[in-house]
Amino acid sequence: MCGIVSYIGPKDPVPILLKGLRRLEYRGYDSAGIALINKNNLQCLKKAGKVSFLESVIDDSAINGFCGIAHTRWATHGEPSDINAHPHLDLKKKIALVHNGIIENYGAVKEVLKKRGISFTSATDSEVLVQLISELYYNSKEKLSFEDAIRAALQEVVGAYGIVVICEDEPGKIIAARMGSPLVLGVGEGEFLIASDASPIVEHTRNVIYLDDNELVSIKDEKFSISKIDSKMIVNKTLTKIDLTIEEIEKGEFPHFMLKEIHDQRHSISDTMRGRFNLDDGTTQLGGIADYFANILSASRIYITACGTSWHAGLIGKHLIEEYSRVPVHVEYASEFRYRNAIIDNNTIIIAISQSGETADTLAAIRKAKELGALTLGVCNVVGSTIARETDAGIFTHTGPEIGVASTKAFTAQLTILIMLALKLGRKKGVSRQKGKKLIRALRHIDQDVSSILNISKKIKKVAESTWKANNFLYLGRGVNFPVALEGALKLKEISYIHAEGYPAAEMKHGPIALIDENMPVVFIAPQDESFPKILANIEEVKARKGIIITITDKINNSLKLLSDHTLVIPKTHKHVFPITCSVVLQMLAYELAVCRDCEIDQPRNLAKSVTVE
């Protein structure tokens, strides 16, 4: 939530910062702003709306300098407006700050500052921080240095932050600090960048350092130093090489990142699986957690904790892990799990699933579980992310960067990992080699299956064209496909703003059936497995109430043809791989519906890609 980028070095910072903001825009797009130091003179421009609005203002005003900070906002405190946009300046207009996170005690700090005569221009929590830094720097009896004023201010605030600060009095210096919100330092040849993630950095250098909580980096005269915020103790950190290509973070020929990422699934699921199979033995190899298999197998229970789409992946993971390994699995929203008195001991395993690895609730959930003695494992996509670093061990999904706010390829990668984990555990618990081989063969066929699904995209588009005016959709599935229905409904809500619900198909009769009439499209997930006769009966029930039936199946028959208004037939696969292939259809359907409704697909209203605040 919110994207930060800053630059210090010999080049013109403006194009670097603007390009960086565009790369970070998936983290928030309520407003954008930039501040630069140009010969002892601080300039700042900010604008409500997307980065493109800011760019148009900058074209006119020729702002320049040799170091600068920039921000793209997802509003928490204060509406999206020019005034509430970052950077925020102090009263003297000498210090500029960009902030990602929430200052929880901003109200109390603001009151104290107001009593000292400081007036505020914005409704944000972030402005309080820059005013506090300024007050400590210019007015404290101890005559604090700029850096020490920042340290002192950070010790007075409670909450989460990733900040970067510049000051007119110290024109060649940039200071950044982190507590809870991610910051990456890029170390180039005589130049440095600090950003919320590596995407604005990759073009300039591949050498990065991930800041940890309670760390402050100060950059001056082509040198940087990292120290603890509170104790000033120097921290020696090693450079990490980022493994990211420019192509991976650009849309290429696609009109939207979401469509690109849906198409990436022709190879990304194989990328997730690469080197992780042992076909001869009908099992998988998951090196990242190899040392902990015995713990997992003997665990009293596993909790899977996550948010949003990753939580849906967890529900499917529960189904599979319990079926293959018979270890009990509970799936919990991280936002609930972190605050309840769950039964956790040192025989409990916590699996945190997170694409970004930065989701605040998921991070808090694993921190709590760790404190209570549980073993924590991460299933993350972003290497170097906080959850990846704070869990005891983990498995990376390796699906490449996901930029579209609506998660697509990260979800199918998470499912792939969970299938592989379930199989690995199952093989140790007596699942036969033959059964394992069958599952692996289906997984290995997935590139072709996804390509076949993308070949029916015209048909999916036709379904969208005939249903896009609906105000509500129902998604129904059974067993392992119930969470697939939930995920299909979430995708639709997020990007098309159509209200949608996912239900276990049989639950429809216990309430939602009251909603069904000739205006209600109902998406049935109906593979020809043991649950098929049951789901056929549910389809009949909707037909009897004149609902519009959209069926996704892997084998068409006459009854389905007669009952359905639209049928989407996808390749037959293993019943535990079907949730992956079916999800691709649901992603395409949501995408096409959003296109019909002319929605902002990659930047849906009110959303941000990674939710780093509570």
Ligand code: M6R
């Ligand atoms: O990065 P995470 O997987 O932890 O994110 C969790 C959710 O915020 C995320 O899945 C969200 O629901 C997506 N926008 C769904 O498309």
